[in-house]
Amino acid sequence: MLFFAVACTATSCQTSPSSAQSNSTSLRKSTVLTILPTPAMLVNKENTDALFAELNASEKKGGNPTPRVDADITTLFEGQTMPGIDKPFESAIYRFNNDVTHRSILDEAEKMGVKKIYSYTEAIRIVLLSIEFDEVKQKNKSLIVYFKVNGNEQLYSFDAWRDNDRQLNVILNEVNLGHFGHDAGDGVCFSNN
Numbered sequence: 001m002l003f004f005a006v007a008c009t010a011t012s013c014q015t016s017p018s019s020a021q022s023n024s025t026s027l028r029k030s031t032v033l034t035i036l037p038t039p040a041m042l043v044n045k046e047n048t049d050a051l052f053a054e055l056n057a058s059e060k061k062g063g064n065p066t067p068r069v070d071a072d073i074t075t076l077f078e079g080q081t082m083p084g085i086d087k088p089f090e091s092a093i094y095r096f097n098n099d100v101t102h103r104s105i106l107d108e109a110e111k112m113g114v115k116k117i118y119s120y121t122e123a124i125r126i127v128l129l130s131i132e133f134d135e136v137k138q139k140n141k142s143l144i145v146y147f148k149v150n151g152n153e154q155l156y157s158f159d160a161w162r163d164n165d166r167q168l169n170v171i172l173n174e175v176n177l178g179h180f181g182h183d184a185g186d187g188v189c190f191s192n193n
Contacts, residue, residue: 026108027094031135032192035091035125040084043120048074051124052170055131059168070171073124073158077149082120090192091116091126093135093143098184102157103177105144109190116146116191117155123147126189127158127170135187136160136168144188146175 041047052069059067092114096105109115118126123145130136136143142161149156155175162168182188 026097026100026104027112027114027188028097029092030095030187031093031130031133033091033093033126033129033133033189034088035085035122035129036088038085038121038125041082041121043074043077043080043082045074045078051128055128055168058132065165065167067168067170070169072172073170076172077120080149083150085119085121085125089122091118091122091145091189092192093130093187093189095187096182096184100182101177102175102179102182105182105188106146106177109188114190114192116189118145118147118189120147120149120156123156123158123189127160130189131160131168131170136162138162138185139164139166142182142186144182144186146188 048069052067055067059065094109094114100108106115126145127143130143130145139162142159145158147156147158148154155177157173157175158170159173160168160170
């Protein structure tokens, strides 16, 4: 079976064939994103609003409701300066072949050699670029990006999905490894191997 990987940057998106993962795995690679350098970011309402301004405008232009952006994206780390991104890197979206928990997602990614826990800045850029290139266009299909913040061992995730009314949701979660609720077809971002 052949899947198509899409190489995306902030200005372009190209489709190219990519070999599929084995059917014995619960993850299959579907899309490759190129994340560009970004300066350090002070987490506050003004900067978060600026990050999501283009997304809000794009959603409005597309006739969709205003996105629901979780206040925790700002409030949980308000006043902290998050490290920037020094050089471009690639992240791949892996789609789930069956229903999974956070623990099974992370275990499978480790077995495949693609497990990557991002920084806050990397993760938020990945989520925004994924949305820009329609990786969250189908209702009730979510995308997860795991991250940690320096000095904190808690695992977090940014999750994005569309409701039945096409409203986009972007939330920040403290990850519970046993949580079951990610369906076949949902996706997660890890390294591009």
